[in-house]
Amino acid sequence: MTARVGVEGLARSFAGVPAVRDLSFTVGAGEIHALCGHNGAGKSTVVKMLSGQIPPDQGRISVDGEPAELRSRRAAQRLGIALVDQELSVVPALTVLDNLLLGDIDAPMLNRRRAAVARCRAVLDEIGLERIDPDRPLSSLSIGERQLVEIARALSQKARLVILDEPTATLSDVESDLVFAAIRRVAARGCAVLYVSHRLAEVLDLCDTVTVLRDGRRIATTPAGELTVGTLIEQMLGEAPHRLAATRPPDPDLGHALRIDHLHVPGRLADFTLTAQAGRIYALAGQLGSGASDVLRALAGLHPQATGSVELHDRALPLRNPVGAARAGVAFVSNDRKSEGLFLDKTVAWNLVATRLPSLGRAGVIRAGRERRAARSLAERSGLAEHRLDDPVLTLSGGNQQKVFVGRCLGRDDVHALLLDEPTRGVDIGGRAAIHRLLRSAADAGLVVLFASTELEELLELGDVIVTLRDGRTVGRYDGDADGATLMRDMTHGVNAT
């Protein structure tokens, strides 16, 4: 097997923290090479360097033996490196044909339509999209079909290396199978494939070779045939993390504050059931598309199609109605702080009291003194400096912004359940510990705390009860006794783990 793409001594750090160190591997023509690793292992950084989005600090990348200078995504594309991203970069408003031509650097300025259609047809047929008409608008296709169009686009650009970053995270099994078939066909044509995924069973099934990263270093490169899910997890985790913090045991005296019964969100979450005690922290462990974050969103009233029955302190929680959920005592911290969380232009003080305005006065009139006192005590409680109260939230670091977001939900008599989706996304180490302490103290104050996360350390450190999910279904439930390898197996492998 000749090396299509080679990487030697690659390194990159962000703000002094190394994300990838001294990484070398090769992908041969026709080889499907998996890149695996726990969150933060450096996979995305490698993908970004290979696709020309960020330059490496050190090291060489070569394509077909020639050293490659990948200064931009376009430069990478010119060398035949195509990237199929986690996020779709196809345009729903355009037709399938337009999308295939989009970003095609070989497309002639004046397009001869018939030739273009013929070429498009050939590309679609090759990937198994025989039934799709090139003139259909992309918006009429399912998400999986769109993903396939994106892969088809990469193919039509005569790629020498196709990088797929979590292509199946949001796909159904049938759609995934189509994607796998397409990838195999691509490889059979002599193209090298770099496949990044959390789904280990899938990786072992599809790929020829698996390179595992941990803390930015290459741990091993092994032929897939010699691996099992268990050995792979061992490679990814090293010494598997166990519980670090003491967790709160179940307390038989406390009743169940939150009862979730047969919660269902079409296409995302099937039949989720959980009863939760006040004062304990419940962790939902699952990768993107697992349904973990959908549980929270449904409880917060943000899934218009959610069904099921939920009771909070023996009162029915209205689903599909965010105002009703908030009134019933649910506080929700979204994983998208910028567009669905804070009011960035407004001050820290305004943000801290944004959801408790009625309690700051009488008959809809805010009392300035009471507002100020509330903001001050919340700032203190959440570990924010008082002199920053009048600064726009925009000027704060990610960690402090997240403290504002969480702080907004604390110290309220009318909040009974605190739901957090990825509570420490984009937060530095110090901020992370501070936010974890906030959540623990919120639980100690008698709240039900329920959070979704993809990070093992966070799940183990914070969750008194950990529920694992995959593909919208509950896989396991661990009360006190859980280790990283088991969680990882559940999250990546699902119910049939052996």
Next chain:
Amino acid sequence: MMVSRSGRAEAPPDTPPATGARRRPDPLRLAAGVLVLILLAAGASTDRFLTLDNARAILASTAFVGITAIGATLVMIAGSAVSLAVSQTATVVAMIFLATQPLGLGTSLLLALLCGVTVTAVQGAVIGYWAANPIVLTIAAGFATGGVATWISDGTTVSAEVPRYDVLNSTPLGLPLAVYVLLAVTALAQWTLRRTTAGRQMYLVGENRAAAHAAGLPVGRVTVVAWAFFGACIGLTGVFLASFNTGANSALGGTLTLDAIAAVLAGGTAIAGGRGSALRTLGGALLISIISDVLLLRGYSTGIQILVKGLLVLAVVLTVHLRSVRGRR
């Protein structure tokens, strides 16, 4: 306190915005200062500008548009941009006011305002609860309302046989009553925005509707409150227009829609929502009146006056935009 962000490996740290930017002079204040200087110079060198009569004329000409503009401010802050149905709504209100004069001033006032509030709040409900596009919706509502106006008036001028509205045309202490109403409305709006839950929520919803929704803030209700207030303001303007003109035909509203928007924008309220204030709109409305007045006294044509108004709005909108872009860096 700028926490140094070490960041986890896979998330490149988002750079905290430079705090130094805030020490540079605020372009909006700078522009306002320059503008006031120019106006003072122009005013002082213009014959008859610095007279009590002229000041009175400026205030009087601000009042009608100003009252509506204050209402429009709340709606713009709450993130529903603008209404393009203002003139038509004011016209219908004026007609109802005049047609119900025989019932007495109080009753007719009440009915007229109720009409303004209802018609406008319904539009607000559609925008707030179902996230309709305000431009599209109010264009449609404008045609519908205008159609009703032409239909009830049968294309003629509505007037009252026994007018009871004289008190609305009175001039206590030498100023038209509408000026006092404008000041009262401004004060009420400013207080609502600054001191009430609903007002605060208007800023929040206007800045980030998705965040307000996810936080469980009553987005729909807040939007309706803003639009209802707007409707009351349009109603007041309609009533004053009716009394002032002693009659109402379907063209009574004239350019009220765009004049009100111009006043809000000239005050520096952001069209995208989340920022602004009633006092600013009052300033914007006054500014437009003063500039028109200077141009008028200096003998420029109406065309020039309208052109300058357009340029002023453009200049303020650009300044506000530049400021917000810089603020985000």
